[in-house]
Amino acid sequence: MTAKLTIGPILFHWPTEKQLEFYARIADEAPVDTVYLGEVICSKRSAFMVQHYDMIAERLKRGGKKVVYSTLSEVLIKRDRKDIKGVCDIQGEEEVEANDASALFHLSGKPHRLGPWMNVYNEDTLKFLAAKGAYHASLPAELYKDSIAVLGEAAKKLGVALEVQVFGRIPLALSARCYHARAHQLSKDNCQFVCEKDPDGMLLNTLGGQQFLAINGIQTLSDTYLNLTGELEELQAMGVSYFRLSPHSNDMVETANVFNRLIEGQIDAAEATSLIQATGDVEPFSNGFYHHQPGHKWSTAS
């Protein structure tokens, strides 16, 4: 099967207008198979977009894209739980991706996808969840090649599609505390949505001046942008058939075009990387996790 591209959920708090424009362009121009919609980081942000998703989904479908609704990754309060139930309730009419066990509670026994926060690290977990209705799994970002290969074999037998993130800052941690609010000396309950200031996350540098991490509300991401252009062919051979592009404020349509041309063999990984560099401020790159190295490392094929 030819590999397909997906657009992951927007992790950052982009203004509504920016999100509407983003999805309009993706719908009309991007060579992607699937688009994930939904607020997965902070339920306080959900209110801004929720009334637009029907319209966005319709536009994406008209553009030939599959639409999947992703659930929150960290579920704490009543509002979060209600959000999760609301998304899971549309299963049957729409596809749903679970990012926490609260969603699994609602979806178990029905067809569903497993998101990258579901901690599918091994074949036994995949097998158990497949028997409960999971037909598509996005793997945790920190998994390395040998394990992905074993999961690829298992997924084939189980008839589960595998997805791996190949572009964008890497989700590294979640917390109950909002670090954006903390940086601005606010509390989470009274955050004034300061996270909107940083469309690709707020950079944290070390005291030595080195770039290190990016803050997105309760989430911590890598400063580096994951770039698995050089690993794409190997991933496909191991049975990974979906490649996730995580949205950033660079030119994502062009990013999707580049990955598409790479999949179709029109360009090689080196050319793809230089074309991705031209899409915006997306460096430094990393691919360490895949190679079982520190995640921030970057190496190109020797």
Next chain:
Amino acid sequence: MNETSPPMLRPELVCPAGTPASLRTAVDAGADAVYCGFKNATNARNFPGLNFTPEELETAVAYAHERGTKVLLAINTNPPAGLVDLWKSAIDQSAALGVDAVILADIGVADYAARKYPDLRLHLSVQAAASTPEALNYYCQEFGIKRVVLPRILTIPEIKEIKAQIPCEIETFIFGNHGLMVEGRCSLTNYATGVSTNYDGVCSPASQVKYVEDANNNLSTQLGDFTIDCFSCNENAGYPTICKGRYVSNARDQAYYAFEEPISLNLSRLLPDLIEAGVSALKIEGRQRSKAYVHKVVSAFSKAVDDVMVGGKPDITSLVALTEGNKETQGAFQSKRWR
């Protein structure tokens, strides 16, 4: 008779046992239960010099059981695909050695344990990051979980509400290291060092820690290739844990603790509230700590629980000196404002 509240049940004090010697110390100091792990990646404190061989565990179980103390075994990491046999054999050994419960996080491992050893008592680890009634009920229904260790992100009223909606016991951390990230959902160490908290059981490995002094006697602490903090000569340099480091961001004029300062969790003042909320087990963090530390903390909390059960106030003055940099917090438990 007062009909508003049911009688408080005495909670179990669950104490760290990083080594056979500290296990005996904890048992002797009044632990109701101790928790420990094997010497490998199957538990989340996989540090050199810590943990138990199967032979050591057998002796330890006998020692604890003779004194009426339970032994809980943490098998609470996620096996990476291809290596699951190590985790299965840890489950097999736990069952054979007669531990009182195993503490699990991975769905595949839980499924194996539940199917193969239906009589083995299963606890859900904090590493599973299950924080709602739905998530907890999911694990209870699928694997027959008897107790859940809640993530350190909930307030006491939230814990009380959860308790009313789940069929199993609740265990919460009350003292020790206060990790800021949701356990089981943090790859920061792996990003900096190449070893994973989730599948290697390691957070901030000592082998990748460096202390570098400059010409002005400033000491910087590093993990992997990254500086985590920097201390002038009149400060005590802390151990470099990413979520307790100082960083620079354009939101602040000066370097700041972007996540949390080095601080320890201490819920001794909240013990009556936790017990009233229906918490069945109180967990003390610190399998990497010394015997002397374990002795002091376990004795103090054993006494504190006794005091609370007879309506007194827990005396915790002796505990403050044991907290990290003598700073303590009640974290998320006290108020939503912490978030």
